[in-house]
Amino acid sequence: MEPALKPVTKALLWVALCCVPASVAQETGLRRVEFGRDVVPILLERCLGCHQESKPKGRYRMDSVAQLRLAGRSGEAPIVPGDPGSSSWMRWITSPDPEERMPKDGPPLTSDEVFRIRSWILGGAVMEGTGGDAALAAWLPRGTGGVAPVEYRHPVPISALAFSADGAELAIGAFREVLVVDARDGAPRRRLPGLPDRITALQWSPDGAALAVAAGNPGRLGEAVLLRATDGSLRTWLRGGADSLTALRFSPDGSRIAVGGADGVVTVHDAVSGMRQLVLPAHSDWVLSLAWSGDGKRLVSASRDRTVRVADSSSGEAVSSFTEHGAAVFAAEFNEDATRVASTGKDRRLRVWEVAGSDSKTVANFGDVELTAMASVAAGVVTAGTDGVVRLHPWKSIQKPREYRAEGRATAVAGVGVGERVAGGYHDGRVRVWSTADGSRLAEFRPFPGLD
Numbered sequence: 001m002e003p004a005l006k007p008v009t010k011a012l013l014w015v016a017l018c019c020v021p022a023s024v025a026q027e028t029g030l031r032r033v034e035f036g037r038d039v040v041p042i043l044l045e046r047c048l049g050c051h052q053e054s055k056p057k058g059r060y061r062m063d064s065v066a067q068l069r070l071a072g073r074s075g076e077a078p079i080v081p082g083d084p085g086s087s088s089w090m091r092w093i094t095s096p097d098p099e100e101r102m103p104k105d106g107p108p109l110t111s112d113e114v115f116r117i118r119s120w121i122l123g124g125a126v127m128e129g130t131g132g133d134a135a136l137a138a139w140l141p142r143g144t145g146g147v148a149p150v151e152y153r154h155p156v157p158i159s160a161l162a163f164s165a166d167g168a169e170l171a172i173g174a175f176r177e178v179l180v181v182d183a184r185d186g187a188p189r190r191r192l193p194g195l196p197d198r199i200t201a202l203q204w205s206p207d208g209a210a211l212a213v214a215a216g217n218p219g220r221l222g223e224a225v226l227l228r229a230t231d232g233s234l235r236t237w238l239r240g241g242a243d244s245l246t247a248l249r250f251s252p253d254g255s256r257i258a259v260g261g262a263d264g265v266v267t268v269h270d271a272v273s274g275m276r277q278l279v280l281p282a283h284s285d286w287v288l289s290l291a292w293s294g295d296g297k298r299l300v301s302a303s304r305d306r307t308v309r310v311a312d313s314s315s316g317e318a319v320s321s322f323t324e325h326g327a328a329v330f331a332a333e334f335n336e337d338a339t340r341v342a343s344t345g346k347d348r349r350l351r352v353w354e355v356a357g358s359d360s361k362t363v364a365n366f367g368d369v370e371l372t373a374m375a376s377v378a379a380g381v382v383t384a385g386t387d388g389v390v391r392l393h394p395w396k397s398i399q400k401p402r403e404y405r406a407e408g409r410a411t412a413v414a415g416v417g418v419g420e421r422v423a424g425g426y427h428d429g430r431v432r433v434w435s436t437a438d439g440s441r442l443a444e445f446r447p448f449p450g451l452d
């Protein structure tokens with residue numbers, strides 16, 4: 001339903017809309033608010049955890065669009081199209097009383113979020129698309145309207161790679177999809193499509209049932225989701241918005257998941273409901289990797305802002321920060337008892353430093369090679385070198401890695417178990433797997449359908 005505007009006013013609005021640059025339009029509120037793009041991410045991230053079938057607080061459910069419109073215990077209409085003043089939502093989300101305000105027990109929505117919801121209701125609460133019973137997440141602008149190629153004509157640089165917990169399968173980031181292959185020979189198993197262009201991070205849940213995926217098109221769209229490993233259907237929506245998501249990691253027990261973005265923000269979510277539990281103080285540039293300590297109490301984040309930070313994973317408080325790279329930091333991992341961190345960056349050094357204290361110093365370092373990615377195994381860390389070498393660095397002698405050589409530029413890396421096997425993903429789309437026991441190459445393949 002559209003508010004009744006006089007034709008002249010309408011015409012003026014139309015002029016304003018078409019002739020104002022997008023950024024200005026957004027600032028002045030002239031940009032049309034779209035339900036899927038602008039409103040659904042807020043609801044999924046900040047509301048759904050308490051208002052779904054398993055936990056309908058206030059007897060109000062938001063897990064489908066049909067339910068969103070039905071009153072809960074109060075009997076008041078949550079959304080009255082065109083009339084924010086009569087919509088109970090507006091009262092709940094803007095209440096000055098923190099006891100009453102939604103999201104209950106959490107930080108209030110930002111003024112931009114409130115503004116988007118208000119503008120959407122004012123504009124008639126239009127829900128483009130159909131199917132009132134569909135899950136709320138189905139309204140997200142997924143895959144940016146693009147679909148994964150049926151057959152690839154060119155290989156894609158491998159940007160993310162992960163072994164399943166039992167080591168039988170490898171998940172590989174491709175174009176708008178994740179490819180799951182047999183880790184022994186690269187034989188195709190499944191395709192999990194419907195994602196933004198570039199897959200930036202991948203991890204299997206500890207129980208093997210789900211794959212966590214971060215993906216995005218920088219500056220346009222980002223999404224972090226848990227997909228069912230069997231068929232790629234959406235299990236849990238974690239976070240999304242107008243910029244790429246760039247890092248993600250499960251806590252060791254699988255109950256929580258940390259997500260980092262190009263906006264520098266690290267969030268921690270409940271891995272079942274997707275509900276946001278914590279927001280860490282933002283880095284000033286992209287978060288490029290995240291890792292948890294073995295006891296789940298600490299989180300380390302590496303950023304393009306040249307810093308690595310260790311934070312308490314319950315309170316979000318800073319524990320330690322490391323600035324010696326003096327350049328973008330690509331990855332960081334904890335050692336077994338989380339007393340040390342190994343990190344690597346644009347400065348071409350793999351550095352090891354003590355977590356204690358606020359001015360952590362390098363205690364050991366390796367190399368003059370750009371190491372673009374890192375994975376953790378019990379024996380140490382595995383790195384991907386732009387010289388084509390995948391290295392396994394034992395914690396005790398970081399400077400003396402075991403090397404697995406190949407042509408090209410390694411861009412992603414994965415290890416399994418205590419480090420029996422390591423895999424490297426390459427810029428030319430190749431994936432290679434080695435046995436660390438004898439250094440033999442077990443497999444080499446390009447995973448893309450249509451290419452061999």
Ligand code: HEC
Nearest residue numbers: 046047050057058060071072073074075078092102103104
């Ligand atoms: C941590 C849990 C939690 C979160 C998160 C949360 N709510 Fe609630 N919500 C509640 C509880 C509890 C009630 C019942 C409160 C009462 O009746 O006083 C409630 C009640 C409501 C009601 C009233 C239903 C009715 O008709 O009685 C609305 C509307 C609502 N919430 C909307 C939201 C929105 C919108 C968000 C996200 C911005 C949100 N909630 C996030 C816990 C939550």
